[in-house]
Amino acid sequence: xxxxxxxxxxxxxxxxxxxxITRFYCHCTICQTQYQAPFVDVTLYxxxxxxxxxxxxxxxxxxxxxxxxxxxxCPSCKKPVMAKVGEGDKAYAFVSVRNYVDPAxxxxxxxxVYYDTRxxxxxxxxxxxGNFFTSNWAFIRRMLG
Numbered sequence: 001x002x003x004x005x006x007x008x009x010x011x012x013x014x015x016x017x018x019x020x021i022t023r024f025y026c027h028c029t030i031c032q033t034q035y036q037a038p039f040v041d042v043t044l045y046x047x048x049x050x051x052x053x054x055x056x057x058x059x060x061x062x063x064x065x066x067x068x069x070x071x072x073x074c075p076s077c078k079k080p081v082m083a084k085v086g087e088g089d090k091a092y093a094f095v096s097v098r099n100y101v102d103p104a105x106x107x108x109x110x111x112x113v114y115y116d117t118r119x120x121x122x123x124x125x126x127x128x129x130g131n132f133f134t135s136n137w138a139f140i141r142r143m144l145g
């Protein structure tokens with residue numbers, strides 16, 4: 001499957017080739033701030049499945065010092081485009097569902113992460129991983145299959 005994605009202003013466009021490893025709701029304080037929302041609907045891929053155009057101009061920055069992902073922002077609208085973590089064949093990309101042109105074909109979310117920093121409770125049957133360690137372990141389990 002190929003998914004078309006873009007930043008909110010449409011300046012930064014890219015494609016993803018493949019299916020997400022997982023889809024989840026992130027309640028971390030950085031996502032809350034960057035997206036101005038109580039949580040963000042996010043997909044996780046191997047980074048090599050994300051095809052960025054040459055000279056994409058995405059500005060990547062770490063917003064925390066330790067164990068942080070590189071968060072990418074559109075140079076025009078300054079809104080989040082994607083985030084990445086790792087190196088080589090152990091590199092992964094996080095893409096908000098907001099950045100998909102047509103998210104209808106995506107699988108349903110599987111979990112909530114960083115739930116301890118939630119702004120409000122969510123009443124659903126999905127597993128809720130509270131802190132850094134349990135949230136990251138949930139990702140690792142899915143990455144390993």
